Amino acid sequence: MSPTDTLAIAGRSFGSRLFLGTAGYPNQQVMLDALAASGSELVTLAIRRISLDGYSESLVDVLARATAGRPTGPVGLLPNTAGCLTAKEAVLTAQLSREALDTPWIKLEVIGDRELLYPDVEELLRATEELVNDGFVVLPYCNDDPVTCRKLADLGAAAVMPLGAFIGSGMGIRNPHAIETICARSPVPVVLDAGIGTASDAALAMELGCAAVLLNTAVSKARDPVRMAAAMRDAVGAGRAARLAGRMPMRAHAEPSSPQMGLIGG
């Protein structure tokens, strides 16, 4: 991958095409080590009520300190609206996150089912429109549905983030043809969000044409999260390089790669 192969979303450049979640690690140090190993320049956060019994050091301070010395600058923050069931809840959560973190970037999640964590498309479209009009850089988590992705882009989403499989399932990309179709048609970058289980899933996402991959559980719940973070970094890089290289056409039959002339015997 050439060093100039940067990803641009809403005017911001990323050298790494891996976005990393910060939840579910064995402890904070493992999370920070995994973040370093991943090379990710954008991490997701949740916005939650403070504990009324006082609170510890801010996660934002910890992340800023741990990544202050990077050549690319401190890691970027992508707050989410995880858990929101309506556009109204998601919009307020986004507005609170903008106030808390001074960033207009939002990973917009509006779910229609608390067990499946599947997007509610109607509410997602409504929230996207409202937040775009309010000046947000909206990255919606959405179905692997080309029509929904196009509607989101038309409303002004800065990227679309279709799911590969259920959030946290590690089931990989269940419908690669849909993802490939979305990538081929999308006017905005496509970020594969949710479902990645291991490195080959991340590589496949990039080979299908995704601009980036967002994952969390595949790293945080790996036996060795730091090593898996490095594997994901390599997989995203390899998948991107393969995409740019252009794969050979598939054939139904064998095609010898060695010359057919000059065989001994006969």
Next chain:
Amino acid sequence: MSAVLRDAIRVNGREEPLAAASVAELLAGRGIAAGTFGIAVALNGAVVPRRRWSETPLRPGDSLEIVRPLQGG
């Protein structure tokens, strides 16, 4: 019931006696200094920008949300 409600506010979904005159005063009572980065507040469903914490009064029946970023995916 109504007497209780007149003097109470909801903070993060929990009802409590109204004992602060402003948003800033209520936050200070919880150890959150004025303008602390990473904290955001909504009063009755609308964000109160940090710079307005001290000038935003609290009234009985108000509902306040105080949030911060946490680990997320």
